[in-house]
Amino acid sequence: MNLGVVDRIRAAVYEVEHHTRTVAPEAGPFTGPVERVYDYCRQHTAHLEAEQQNASEAIIYRQELEHAIAAGDTTVVRKHPCPQCGCWGLYWREAAQRAVCVNHYCTDDNGVSHMWELKRLAQDHVARKSAVAHSAT
Numbered sequence: 001m002n003l004g005v006v007d008r009i010r011a012a013v014y015e016v017e018h019h020t021r022t023v024a025p026e027a028g029p030f031t032g033p034v035e036r037v038y039d040y041c042r043q044h045t046a047h048l049e050a051e052q053q054n055a056s057e058a059i060i061y062r063q064e065l066e067h068a069i070a071a072g073d074t075t076v077v078r079k080h081p082c083p084q085c086g087c088w089g090l091y092w093r094e095a096a097q098r099a100v101c102v103n104h105y106c107t108d109d110n111g112v113s114h115m116w117e118l119k120r121l122a123q124d125h126v127a128r129k130s131a132v133a134h135s136a137t
């Protein structure tokens, strides 16, 4: 087994557990098998405000993107519109560890293409999903 993968998963589990216990101290330590950590998080944050649940979901979703990219599937970033211009032309730049917008007009004041952390894409994704869920009820 690849030790880098083990470290990454351990760090991911720790992050989710730490977040869960920060927003829901009564949750107690996570003791289950690693694949249950998201269930543990959702279970213990289900009673919180939508905003805090979204924060949890954004962490979970971001980790899913990270796992996919670490496994070599960088196309996952294309499923997100650029937070700046809304186009569907994001691609993954490994060296920067960020998603870059392909739109030539979507640049900052220095003419550098906008780049986005996975965290931002995940937050936007969860916010969009949440908005859809709310308008549907």
Ligand SMILES: [Zn+2]
Pocket: 082, 083, 084, 085, 086, 087, 101, 102, 103, 106, 114
């Ligand atoms: Zn853009």
